[in-house]
Structures are given as C-alpha cells and as structure tokens.
Amino acid sequence: MTEKLLQVENLKISFDMGDSLSEVVSDVSFEISHGETLGIVGESGSGKSVSARSIMQLLGKNAVIDKKSSIRFIGEEITEKTGKEMRKIRGKDIGMIFQDPMTSLNPTMKIGKQISESIKIHEDVSKKEAAERTKEIMHLVGIPDVDERFEQYPHELSGGMRQRIVIAIALACHPKLLIADEPTTALDVTIQAQILELLKEIQEKTGTSILLITHDFGVVANMCENIVVMNQGQVVESGSTKEIFSNPKEDYAKRLLAAIPNLHEQKTRAAKEKLIKIYSGTQEKVLEVSGLSKHFPLGRKSTLKAVDDISFGIYRGETLGLVGESGSGKSTTGRAILRLHEPTYGETLFNGLDINRFKKRQMKNLRKKVQFVFQDPYSSLNPRQKVEDIIGEALYIHKLAKSKLKRKQRVEELLDVVGLDRSFSQRFPHEFSGGQRQRIGIARALAVEPDFIVLDEPLSALDASVQAQIVELLEDLQRKLNLTYLFIAHDLATVKKISDRVAVMYKGNIVELTDSEELFENPIHSYTKKLLSAIPVPDPHYEATGGHVSPDEEEEITIEGQVLTEIRPNHWVLQ
C-alpha cells in the first residue's frame, strides 16, 4: 500500500473558554493521497475550517488538540512538532488559500513582495532569483502584465485577480498539499468558475493534492473525487463523490443535497397560472419603473453610471428576480426604487403615482406600503434594541398601534408569522443565529403591512439549508398576504426557484427579462449565457462527462447604445 500524503485520525479539538472546554471537532478522520482532491463539506459551525487549520497548526492559543489525535503528513506527526518546525512546513510543504481575497492580502505590501516573501523564507535564493520565480508563478496563476502587477498594491486589483495572487502565495514553493478554505465563496459566479478551473489546471501541472473546504455541493461535484461531509464537529458521511451524490446514506447528507435548488425543476401549476395572468394583462402593475438612472460622481470629471436608464414593471403578487454580479447595479436599483438612493433621472410609478416627486409627508406614507429587507442579518439589526423594539418601531412611527399592549400583541403576532417563538421579543439580536435574524428582519418589514418588499440578497449570508427555509417562508407569506417582491440576488439558482420573472443586470443595464423557466432553458443574451454556464452543477456525472464549459474570461460584452427588445413573446433582450 502506498503511503498517503495526509492522514488525520481521531482529531478532537476543543476551545478553552476560560472555565470550561467547548469541543468543536470530535473524532474526525480522513486521508488524502498524492495528487487527490478531497472535499470537506459542511455548513457554518460544522468544524470544517477548524479541522483544516489544525493541519497547519494555525489555530488560536485557546485551541486544544486532544493528545490521542493524530495528523500525519508524509509520515511525520504534525501534532508533535514545535513552532519552529511547523514554520518550515507552512508555506513550503503545505500552502493555504483563504476565503476572502479582499482581506487576505496585506494592504500595505506590494504584491510581488507578498509572493516572494515565502520563497525567500524557505529557499536559499538571491533577491533576483526570488523575483523571477515570483513572476513565473504569477504567470502560472493567469495574471496578465506580470511586471506591472509585481509592483502594485492589492487594492489596485479586482477580487478575482486578488484571489489569483492568494493562490500564487500558497503555490510559491510548490507545496505538496494545498488547503483551500472556501476559496470561491466571496467571488462572483463567473469568477468562481475561473478560479476553480485554475485550481484544476494547477493540479494537473504540479501534481499537488488539494483539500477543498466548502459549503457548496456544486463546487464539490465539480472538483473532488472524494468527499467528507461534516456536521457539528463530526464526520457524518464520507466516500466517493459519485457514491454520496447518487446514494446518500445519512439523513444529514440527504437534507443538504435536497436543499440545493434544482435548475431543471418545473414550475408548479399555481405559478404557471400566475404567469398567464401577468402576460394576459389582467394583473395590475404595482410598480412601473421607466428610464431610471442613478449616477455617482467620481471626482470632478467622470461619473459612474451604476444604473443607466432601465425600465420594467412589477405586477401585483409576483416576484421579480433581479440578478447580476457585483457592480452590476442591482442593489442600487433596489435602493433607487425606494429612494434610499435618490435617482438621478427617471420615473417610479407606485400605484400610478410618481414617487420621485413625492414630498416628505407623502414619502412617509409610502414607507408604510413599501419595505426593504437587507442582505446582512448581522449588521441590519440594531444591537442595542430588543427584538420587540426593532419590529415595533415602525408601528410607533406610523401610529399603527394605539397602546403599548397593542404593540406588544402585534409584535408577537408577527413573530408567529415568521415562525419564531413569542418569547424572543424580549431578547437582543446577538442571541440569534443568522437565519433567525433574517426572520426578524422580515418581521420588521411586515410590521406595517406593506404591499411591496425589496429583498436585497436576503439569503447570501445564510447556509443552504437555512436558505431553503427562508425561501419557503417568503413564498408562504406572499400567498397569504398577497405581497409583491423584488428579489435581488447574485445566485441564479435561488432566483429561479423563487421568481416568476427574472431580469438580468449587467453594467447598469437590464440585458434580458423574461419568465424564469424561459430564461434558464433559452437564454439569448451572451452575458446571460455566460452566467448560466458558470454555475457549478451539483452533479458529479454531469461534471465528469465534461458537461461544464467554463466561460471565457477575456470576452468583453458590449452593450453600448442597445435597447431592450421583445424578440419572442414576453422575452426581452438588450440588443
């Protein structure tokens, strides 16, 4: 039997909380062969990152690894190594890639230096040789204009480029093992596809093994031969990717797989009927946006056209999905509609009246009809307010509750509606999980009984299984209260599930607008195609048969001077 590159056995890690030990990883075992890619999949709090960091011995001082645990790397016991010995392994034999490229590079150090630092530590090379090696590696990870980039600082590069730099740092000394901790979670889907492709290429060229930690089954299916599924610090299932996808044994893995939105799912009959009503013109428009623009001044001369002359309508009771990558203007659109950002030009008709001409009093009345749910459930709730005050504040502002008792009752009703316990009203936001907080955010929006809610990426900070629950809640509320949603997201799969129609945004314009099934089955605009092809499909067979075509990154899509045209019935494309 050939020796494995890495063998982790009975790994048990606890954190010293001062007076007690809290166990976060218990009895975890897995192994990686030379040249293999192993995926560790789990939701937040499953202990997957802690396990990975323990291989590098990069846990905080308060982490305690149990004495019976064993981490063998090329036959050597990592847990017994001193700090000095570990430093020789870190960066040389094991490289690590972190999640967020925006924060994982030192902002005050030149890029070239950040990469060559690693080479200089581990190898006896001259400054010139180190610089040459650095440039080779930058070339390997697909960075154009290497000489120029070498002298730049991280803030001068885009997110995708920065992640390539992070990978270059990890690869600098040709490590035998690459630990990638959620390497694409913070990236747009088209960039994610490029980075995953790059990791595969590198593995082919250098033969390094990869330990890929992720919450995304699509990424795993795309990348890994074998996977380990973790939950609450334990391995719940492990085996070949194909085996687990086709025949998950444990409930937890089944649930996780079931929570993945299926792109090929057919619409329900009710949803189809709703669409027919919208297209036949019998459904009234709640909101009609025409020529809406939001420009931000950049210095004295140039302006950023975040939203550039867009028009669309939203019908009563429908969910319009607004999809785009970061910088596409989707969030700005959501805010400009509610005048959270004052639009530069354009009309926003709400029930037939242009709200952009509303005076202060009219706006206050409008706030009762339209509401907003924010992306980050952690920063969108005031940490010093009790849940009762967070949800009930609007009741007070709009004089919707006559007495304190009435207000309390109404808050409790709202907690019921969003599926939270009534006793939560006396607690503070920090006591809740992300999913619970997002429910509180929804209850806050519902308090004034609005007609229309803008949901700005309400799911992107949540785990997949929690996402599914929130989607269910939103759909349920829509049916019961006849709500209309504008659902903003970067994740096409979720948008497909919840939306009746979808608008795709690119560089401040809507490039395609049609019902979600049509959009996924018959995308016409080249940007929509690019977006769709970039989604990792959670199906190892599909990936194995080479079904995946990774998007060409150089391709520049021009939209200058084009207009949204109806090319097929109810299918609008910018051309």
Add this chain to the structure above:
Amino acid sequence: MLKFLMKRFVQMIPVLIGVTILTFSMMLLIPGDPAQIMAGESASPEQLELVRERLGLNDPIPVQYFDYLKGVITGDLGDSIRSGRPVAQEVFGRLAPTVELAFYSTLLAVFIGLIAGVISAVRRYSITDSAIMFGALFGLSMPNFWLGLMLIQWLVIGAGWFQASGWGSPAQMILQVVTLGTAGSAIIARMTRSSMLEVIDMDYIQTARAKGVSERVVIYRHALKNAMIPVVTVVGLQFGSLLGGAVLTETVFAINGLGRLIINAIRARDFPIVQGGVLVFSFLFVFVNIIVDVLYRFLNKRINLN
C-alpha cells in the same frame, strides 16, 4: 507626490488666514484699552491719542486687520511693550528650545508608545499587558507639571543626577523630555494596542503565518505597518497638546523657550508678544499636521496621492 504637496499647501492658506483673524481679534477682545496699557497708567489724554494714532487704533477694524496681515506677511509683528524690541526677533529667538523640546518628546512618545502598545497587544490579557495598561493610565492621568516637580524632587534634589534649569546639555534635557513625553507615550501606547488587536485578527495576518513567516516578522512587518496608520493621526494631534504642555514644562524647568516667553508676557500684559507667540504656535501646529498627512498617505497605500 509633488502635486499633492502643492495642493496641501494651497489648502493651508485659508487655515492660516483664519489663525491671523483669531490672533488679531485677541487684541480687540482683551479687557482695557491697548493704548492705555502701552502708554502706562499715568499717561495724559494727549499722550494716549498719540499712541492710538501711532498704532492705527483709530482706523476702522478691517483696515487694522489688513495692516496686521501685511505685517504678518512681511515678518513685522510689532514691538514688545516691555523690551521695545521687535516681536519677531523676541519670538524666533526663543523658538529653538521649544521646538527641540516638543520634537524630542514626540520621538520619545512614539518610541515608548509603539513598543509598549505592541507588547501589550501581543500578550493580550497577560500580566505584562495589565501592567503596561496600568502604567499608561497612570501616565495619562498625571498632570505633567506635577510629574516634573516630582522628578526634580527625586532626581535633581535627591539624587543629583540631572539639572533642573536651562536647556542644552543632556543633563538639562532628559527629565524635561520625559516630563513632556509621558502623556503622549501613554496615549500612543493605548492607541497602538487597540489598533494592533484589530489588525492581528485580519485574514492577511493568517496568510503571512501560513507562509511560514516567523512571529516577529508577522508582528513588525505585517501587522505593525498597518496598525500604524491610525496611530500617525494621533501623533499629529498630540503635537498640539505637546506645544501646550511645553508652556508648563518650560515654566517648571525654567527653560527660556517660547512657552515661558508667552507666560511672562501675559503676566506683564505685553500683548504684542502674546499675539506673536500664539501665531507662531498655530503655524507650527498646521505645518506639523501637513507632515503627518504626508506620512499618513505614504503608509496608507489605498489613498491615491493625486
């Protein structure tokens, strides 16, 4: 870089004009008649009128201001009432010790503050950390004139190691610099500690560790450089209070600096000197903060110099 400096200097002009307006108004706001003060208590009405005429006190206020501004630009700040010598000569003659005192105190404060802050942050919640933070609180709460008096009591009168008056030799400078720099060290130490703690939790510090960089290099090359950015701003503002502190320190240690000159001038109601001294102090403060601005932009690569 040059363009940035030019821009900063141009932006400075309104600030400096504001300073001259304030120092000019000082003359108007002090109780009593400046002419009376200059001519003395026993002056006759005719003499008073003569002084007023000579000083231009009968002109409308805007005219007086522009005369004053013209003087400031040409370096003519009027004459001292007591000595009769030009104010500019008096003030600039006393400038050197004050600037030296403030400069050395800043150096000391930055040196001690940074080291103490870094150690405190790296050993968070340890006894060392507690000791340093206790020391910092103590240094911050201690009024510097009191600290100066105590140091004189122990180390000059008691041990006889240093001199308590004058300025120039090391024995005449060390206690003085310590007296003035202590509060600054304390503030910088606290600031550095909290800034370091923030930076140390950043992902790029983990990236550096994952490269196999030694802990010392992680702290000094990766963390401290980033943690310095907010600290630099504090150092600039701190310089202002050092100038204020110099007034007290110079009095306690009998240093013939600008601070002491101003104090004595206030006692003697020698207002042109006070006016000139305050003007020079303000100009110094503005200049130091421009230097700090440049340094800040040099450290913080995310700010474009143009």
